[in-house]
Amino acid sequence: MIAERNVPLQPHNSFGIVARAQQLVRIRSEDDIAEVLAREDWRKMPKFVLGGGSNIVITGDVKPLVLKVEIPGRRVVEDTPRACIVEIGAGELWHDTVRWTLEQDCPGLENMAMIPGTVGGAPVQNIGAYGVELQDRFESLDGIDLETGRRFTLDAAQCAFGYRDSVFKHPPGSGPNDFGLAGRAVITRVRLRLPRPWKPELGYLDLARKAAESGIDEPTPMQVFDWVCAIRQAKLPDWRVLGNAGSFFKNPTVTPEQCADIIAREPRIVHYPMPDGTVKLAAGWLIDACGWKGKSVGNAGVYEKQALVLVNRGGNTHPATGGEVMTLAKAIQTSVYERFGIRLEPEPVVV
Known part of the structure; x- marks a missing residue:
């Protein structure tokens, strides 16, 4: 576990807003979270979970204890004629993970290429693009309750996915069943189910145009990946150049x-x-x-x-x-x- 004080957050948010974290802990394993909760002073502090910082607006210095999630790891858990299931550490970059799944011959995420941020942040936001959302490819996730220290696993229904929404965006007591996990949980690993046989999702107009321009009726997963990257690069600014x-x-x-x-x-x-x-x-x-x-x-x-x-x-x-x-x-x-x-x-x- 690496703990730091007075940490600049400008490099850790895609807007490039200047701010500081009074205290920041780099979380690289489940054991690091256990160490945080074992310290009485930290256990009682409010906490802010930070992944890639691609979906936040910081309006001032952050007083809660910042947990910077950097848990690594990618592996194929199961590969059958019906689906390929992969497990990804929450700290892995999402776009790199999409490319990795294609290299493993486990397509299904290519429509969500070039979405910034980490894998751990993907279920929080229920990210999506060009006709595919995370919930369409979700199997389950592991996390840790920051109040009790207990480890848990949630399936799609328990995550309560909605349009750019999930149980992780709602505080406890805010839902019909009083089950909210905002500020209370850290996602550690995410498992995705990528269905077989694969078929391209080309329903969005931009992708249909790319297919027509190329004259390719049956694109490969990598061709769809390349099309999505080209479309996003033409429409959206690179956050590393323009925050x-x-x-x-x-x-x-x-x-x-x-x-x-x-x-x-x-x-x-x-x-x-x-x-x-x-x-x-x-x-x-x-x-x-x-x-x-x-x-x-x-x-x-x-x-x-x-x-x-x-x-x-x-x-x-x-x-x-x-x-x-x-x-x-x-x-x-x-x-x-x-x-x-x-x-x-x-x-x-x-x-």
Whole structure:
């Protein structure tokens, strides 16, 4: 276990916001968590679990004990004609893991290539892209309760996955069954079930266009991986060059009646019918329609190529503050609500 004091967090959040952790412990095994909980002073402290820092907005120095999860490891647990099950340490990078599964001839994650962050953060957010979500490939996860020190395993139902949501985003007592794990648990390992036989998921328009442009009717998993990487690189900024937290707002869902009302006023609105009968609206389109693309508040701005992404225009030398990012986000929320009557919900966790 490695413990540090007064640790700069700018390298550990993809927005590049300047802040410090009063105390930070690097978690590289389950035993490290046991050591933390064995110390009386740390056991009683509030705790903040940090993975890749790709889905957070830090608004000031972090006073809770920061647990920086760096647990390594990847292995194929089971490989049958029906599925390949892999187990991944929570500290492994997600994109590298997607590539690794392809190298093991265990495809199924390629639509989620280039999503930043670590594997441990993937279930928290129920990450997804281009028609595939983590819950579609999830088997189970292991974790440790930070209050009791007990180790646990959860399946998909127990994780209560929703759109960019899970039990790990809700505090205890906030759900219908009072089962929330935000701030209470550390995910240590994640197991994914990758179905066989593999078939490409090409339902999204961008991927369908790539297939048509290439003239390939039956792409390989690696070709889909390459297409997704190319699409994301064309649309989204590299956080290592231009700090950001990816898509900042969730795509809102409305009833068919609400959608019809909006279409009557805004015929060009981008929308997608959902299996449950609701309609998903493109948050980026709503933000762009309100004139925010390219605008800034201080050194926080709206990306010129994709209005759904907020960026740090100040780089590492004059970075945006968490306050500037949230001021910009709230102004966007107000504009969208005033014009469309829709409340946008941020995806990142605000610390």
